Amino acid sequence: MLQRQIGDSSLTVSALGFGAGHIGGPDLDERAAHALLDRVLDLGITFIDTARGYGASEERIGKWLPRHRGSVVLSTKVGYDVPGEEDWTAGAVRGGVEQALRVLKTDVIDVVFLHSCTLSVLEGGEAVEALLACREAGKIRIAGYSGENDELAWAAGAGAFDVLQTSVNLFDQASLRRTLPAASEHGLGVVAKRPLANAPWRWRERPDGVYGETYWDRLQKMNLRPLADDWVGTALGFSAFTPAVSTAIVGTSRPSNLTAAAAAIARGPLSAAERQRWEQAFNPRAGEWAGEI
Ligand SMILES: NC(=O)c1ccc[n+]([C@@H]2O[C@H](COP(=O)([O-])OP(=O)(O)OC[C@H]3O[C@@H](n4cnc5c(N)ncnc54)[C@H](OP(=O)(O)O)[C@@H]3O)[C@@H](O)[C@H]2O)c1
Numbered sequence: 001m002l003q004r005q006i007g008d009s010s011l012t013v014s015a016l017g018f019g020a021g022h023i024g025g026p027d028l029d030e031r032a033a034h035a036l037l038d039r040v041l042d043l044g045i046t047f048i049d050t051a052r053g054y055g056a057s058e059e060r061i062g063k064w065l066p067r068h069r070g071s072v073v074l075s076t077k078v079g080y081d082v083p084g085e086e087d088w089t090a091g092a093v094r095g096g097v098e099q100a101l102r103v104l105k106t107d108v109i110d111v112v113f114l115h116s117c118t119l120s121v122l123e124g125g126e127a128v129e130a131l132l133a134c135r136e137a138g139k140i141r142i143a144g145y146s147g148e149n150d151e152l153a154w155a156a157g158a159g160a161f162d163v164l165q166t167s168v169n170l171f172d173q174a175s176l177r178r179t180l181p182a183a184s185e186h187g188l189g190v191v192a193k194r195p196l197a198n199a200p201w202r203w204r205e206r207p208d209g210v211y212g213e214t215y216w217d218r219l220q221k222m223n224l225r226p227l228a229d230d231w232v233g234t235a236l237g238f239s240a241f242t243p244a245v246s247t248a249i250v251g252t253s254r255p256s257n258l259t260a261a262a263a264a265i266a267r268g269p270l271s272a273a274e275r276q277r278w279e280q281a282f283n284p285r286a287g288e289w290a291g292e293i
Pocket of ligand 1: 019198232256293
């Protein structure tokens with residue numbers, strides 16, 4: 001598995017990461033979640049991304065992690081839902097980190113993101129400073145912002161963060177143009193979320209309540225198909241190989257789909273012509289198609 005540095009930080013991660021959103025929900029029991037995490041390591045994936053808001057995800061990772069801590073670069077996201085603390089205050093950020101350390105059963109978290117707070121929260125400074133204080137105290141190794149559009153652009157130029165997390169996929173190219181070049185210039189790493197665009201090609205009719213509806217709409221409008229009908233290879237050949245991207249975090253509840261993603265990464269980047277075809281289909285709508293959180 002291809003490994004890359006996260007920006008100018010000391011952390012190195014696999015080009016394919018695992019987005020652990022799906023292992024926190026009711027569709028998987030704990031045993032199946034742990035089997036999926038075992039598959040992550042078997043495939044050479046070394047980056048796992050979770051969040052305080054992903055149901056039982058942090059807890060399930062915490063029960064599995066102690067035996068595997070040295071093999072994993074772990075990230076989570078904070079800023080909300082801490083008892084007794086107002087969301088996005090210093091107390092909520094600090095409390096989120098403290099709770100994550102306890103639940104994940106580790107004494108340091110490699111990457112912690114502010115989880116999609118607003119521009120006014122970012123500009124207010126309190127949440128950002130609290131996260132940097134956690135870095136200073138050695139509770140986290142690097143500090144990040146996860147979000148889109150104006151907020152992401154602000155975070156790229158703030159001089160505070162080490163890494164950004166943003167949607168990068170065939171149907172979401174907003175940050176490619178607006179933010180990734182600046183991120184790269186400032187030495188920030190980039191975690192590409194939703195790299196399969198939630199696999200909208202699976203649905204013949206517009207889905208409802210699956211989180212990928214907007215991408216399904218964009219797929220219809222762009223009206224392209226991948227070469228050889230290789231959707232997963234094309235999606236990851238685009239996302240994981242976008243300049244500035246350190247790792248692309250695929251979310252799945254199925255070991256077989258994770259294995260397919262690893263095989264797709266091994267096939268490498270899209271050819272320049274194929275990449276251009278997808279960029280050119282997106283370009284005419286770039287002004288109206290914002291980054292999707
Ligand atoms: N910071 C944020 O606000 C934020 C927002 C969204 C996502 N994220 C992060 O990004 C990760 C990934 O995002 P995501 O899960 O929304 O999007 P994604 O990785 O683009 O797509 C996941 C969807 O694609 C399906 N899938 C996975 N592999 C497939 C394959 N080989 N063939 C066909 N379908 C496949 C999965 O279903 P199956 O379960 O059936 O495989 C799942 O429904 C999340 O887990 C999370 O860590 C962060």
